[in-house]
Amino acid sequence: MVSFALHGVGVSGGIAIGRAQLVSHATLEVAHYTVTTRQVAGEIERFTLAVDEVKRELEGIHAAMSGGDVPGEFGAFLDVHWMILNDPTLSEAPKKIIAEQHCNAEWALMQQMGVLVEQFEQIEDSYLRERKADVVQVGERVLKRLMGRPGVLPAAKAEEQTILVAHDLSPADVIQFKSHHYGAFLTDLGGVTSHTAIVARSLNVPAVVATHNARQLIRDGELLIVDGNNNVVIVNPDRAVLAEYRLRQNEFDLTRQKLKRLRTKPAETIDGVRIELYANIELPDDLEQALENGAGGVGLFRSEFLFLNRDGLPSEDEQFEAYRTVAEGMAGRPVTIRTFDLGADKQKAGLDGLSRVAPNPALGLRAVRFCLAEPRLFVTQLRAILRASHYGNVQILVPMLASSGEIDQTLVMIERAKESLRDQNAPFNADILVGGMIEIPAAVLAMDAFLKKLDFLSIGTNDLIQYTLAVDRADEAVSHLYDPMHPAVLRLIALAITTATRAGVPIAVCGEMAGEAQLTRLLLGMGLRHFSMHPAHLLTVKQRILQSDCASAKSFVDRIRRADDPRKLLGLVDRLNV
Amino acid sequence: MQVREIEITHRLGLHARACARIVQLASRFRCNVALVCGRRRASARSIVAVMLLAGAFGSFVRVETDGPDEGAAMAAMERLLRDGLGMPA
Numbered sequence: 179m180v181s182f183a184l185h186g187v188g189v190s191g192g193i194a195i196g197r198a199q200l201v202s203h204a205t206l207e208v209a210h211y212t213v214t215t216r217q218v219a220g221e222i223e224r225f226t227l228a229v230d231e232v233k234r235e236l237e238g239i240h241a242a243m244s245g246g247d248v249p250g251e252f253g254a255f256l257d258v259h260w261m262i263l264n265d266p267t268l269s270e271a272p273k274k275i276i277a278e279q280h281c282n283a284e285w286a287l288m289q290q291m292g293v294l295v296e297q298f299e300q301i302e303d304s305y306l307r308e309r310k311a312d313v314v315q316v317g318e319r320v321l322k323r324l325m326g327r328p329g330v331l332p333a334a335k336a337e338e339q340t341i342l343v344a345h346d347l348s349p350a351d352v353i354q355f356k357s358h359h360y361g362a363f364l365t366d367l368g369g370v371t372s373h374t375a376i377v378a379r380s381l382n383v384p385a386v387v388a389t390h391n392a393r394q395l396i397r398d399g400e401l402l403i404v405d406g407n408n409n410v411v412i413v414n415p416d417r418a419v420l421a422e423y424r425l426r427q428n429e430f431d432l433t434r435q436k437l438k439r440l441r442t443k444p445a446e447t448i449d450g451v452r453i454e455l456y457a458n459i460e461l462p463d464d465l466e467q468a469l470e471n472g473a474g475g476v477g478l479f480r481s482e483f484l485f486l487n488r489d490g491l492p493s494e495d496e497q498f499e500a501y502r503t504v505a506e507g508m509a510g511r512p513v514t515i516r517t518f519d520l521g522a523d524k525q526k527a528g529l530d531g532l533s534r535v536a537p538n539p540a541l542g543l544r545a546v547r548f549c550l551a552e553p554r555l556f557v558t559q560l561r562a563i564l565r566a567s568h569y570g571n572v573q574i575l576v577p578m579l580a581s582s583g584e585i586d587q588t589l590v591m592i593e594r595a596k597e598s599l600r601d602q603n604a605p606f607n608a609d610i611l612v613g614g615m616i617e618i619p620a621a622v623l624a625m626d627a628f629l630k631k632l633d634f635l636s637i638g639t640n641d642l643i644q645y646t647l648a649v650d651r652a653d654e655a656v657s658h659l660y661d662p663m664h665p666a667v668l669r670l671i672a673l674a675i676t677t678a679t680r681a682g683v684p685i686a687v688c689g690e691m692a693g694e695a696q697l698t699r700l701l702l703g704m705g706l707r708h709f710s711m712h713p714a715h716l717l718t719v720k721q722r723i724l725q726s727d728c729a730s731a732k733s734f735v736d737r738i739r740r741a742d743d744p745r746k747l748l749g750l751v752d753r754l755n756v
Numbered sequence: 757m758q759v760r761e762i763e764i765t766h767r768l769g770l771h772a773r774a775c776a777r778i779v780q781l782a783s784r785f786r787c788n789v790a791l792v793c794g795r796r797r798a799s800a801r802s803i804v805a806v807m808l809l810a811g812a813f814g815s816f817v818r819v820e821t822d823g824p825d826e827g828a829a830m831a832a833m834e835r836l837l838r839d840g841l842g843m844p845a
Contacts, residue, residue: 254773254776255772257776258772258773258775258776258803261776261779261780261803262803262804265802265803265804265805266802267802267804267805268804294804294808297808298807298808301808301810302810302812303769303810303812303813305768305769305771306768306769306770306771306807306810306811306812307810309771309772309807312772312807313804313807655766655767655768655771
């Protein structure tokens with residue numbers, strides 16, 4: 179076995195050593211055979227069935243995503259894929275080829291894909307030409323079905339690390355990563371913002387992309403070293419190299435281990451300011467990871483994830499069980515349950531969700547607006563949360579509030595849920611704390627009602643950025659304008675923290691910004707004392723807090739707030755992190 | 757039949773999501789909607805055909821609507837092409 183190295187772009191750091199698992203390119207191995215006149219109808223039927231199965235596959239993936247644990251752009255891509263699948267050029271033309279040429283369905287589809295790809299190749303505009311990838315991905319999905327190999331990724335073997343090697347990973351593949359434990363990802367295509375990169379980073383797994391021909395050069399089962407820090411992949415390493423990398427891997431793991439030792443250490447700055455570090459969770463199962471990383475509480479329980487992989491609404495009892503599990507698991511530490519953050523398009527997963535596209539979902543009937551429009555659904559959830567409040571330190575967090583009227587309506591709903599429980603003599607915490615998400619600039623600029631009527635606040639930076647800059651980051655055409663460091667965003671966050679703190683109302687940040695160690699000092703300097711983030715980031719942020727000084731961060735941040743030149747601002751943030 | 761020439765003003769041209777929106781919109785009308793870009797012609801109900809038009813930034817697309825609700829379809833297509841393509845879906 180020859181040892182060689184491949185270079186690419188490391189989009190997620192760390193070192194992994196493991197066996198290659200190739201995700202096969204269905205197109206390479208398609209057989210061609212003729213069928214008899216009598217078999218033609220059966221062959222067409224087989225093709226139709228495969229297309230239908232892929233339709234269901236895509237719908238299933240779409241339904242599983244409705245909770246929103248993946249960037250919204252995947253939803254849009256899936257819509258495009260679904261439409262391509264339904265396009266006669268892909269779903270009808272091969273049938274004609276089967277009938278005319280008496281060939282097998284796979285071959286007919288291959289030929290038709292070839293025709294389409296050739297037409298795409300003639301397009302001059304390079305960006306539009308590359309859209310052929312979508313057509314190929316959809317076609318391959320059908321091919322895999324026809325060949326009895328559904329387009330679901332193979333599960334990683336448990337005994338040793340498995341490294342996924344693929345030409346490219348489609349958005350649909352990406353959704354499945356959560357349940358498979360790959361040691362690293364390797365793709366021929368891709369860049370820093372590719373799906374592979376985003377997912378690898380969120381899973382804390384090394385990834386090298388843009389290796390050009392890794393998939394052709396690497397064979398199934400070969401030993402690989404993936405070094406995401408140095409953009410390199412070593413195939414069949416010799417003993418010396420392997421030993422060297424095991425050493426490096428150990429060092430890397432040791433750093434992680436050291437972080438683990440911080441688990442029980444209180445998060446306190448050099449100047450003795452105590453910081454609360456909470457975890458964002460999606461399902462009761464995430465609790466384990468939160469506790470392993472020393473979460474002081476759950477700052478954001480994204481309850482809409484209870485909708486995952488199902489058609490109907492979870493019943494009150496089902497919800498109650500989920501909330502109670504988390505409440506008991508956190509043993510008296512705060513559990514902040516955010517009420518459903520659903521949009522009208524996510525109301526019913528499956529077919530409806532795919533075909534109905536709200537004109538502008540981010541500005542439409544979503545989150546609390548949707549809940550207030552569907553009082554039965556809302557009261558059911560509130561009752562479930564209230565019932566769980568008997569078993570732990572449960573709090574209610576309401577998303578997307580913009581106005582005083584919405585707060586009043588929400589509080590009335592909570593009262594209504596409480597009354598119905600009282601009528602039934604069901605136990606609950608009558609003094610349950612109710613908080614609001616600060617996600618809309620209006621909420622920051624007119625915070626009085628929030629401060630008067632709510633017990634605590636939590637800034638959702640992702641939406642706050644989207645609404646402040648009028649940028650849908652799921653829209654590839656404008657996503658480059660999505661900028662957490664925009665002066666307006668920073669000023670809004672700082673204003674929210676200052677206003678709430680002055681009024682004595684606790685305020686947290688629970689968006690992605692809270693989990694970025696690069697921004698920890700900036701937020702500390704703005705006066706933030708309460709962070710909630712993905713459990714994977716808790717210890718890194720804690721380490722940063724232990725090395726920070728609130729007073730000096732504050733004086734620095736005052737200068738940053740005055741900076742209007744973005745470059746100067748970024749320079750100041752860099753210096754803050756030194 | 758109604759015919760109108762419209763300039764593509766979106767930087768990325770008729771990108772995938774834009775094509776999806778065109779097809780979704782065209783499917784709401786009963787009349788036939790066709791798009792012509794240079795020598796290529798596409799039914800606005802086929803996403804692959806619309807993608808293959810390769811309508812690039814700054815080029816012109818001819819919209820043809822033919823059928824009972826051709827006026828409304830033309831107005832809607834024009835609105836989408838003129839300012840809708842960059843908007844979130």
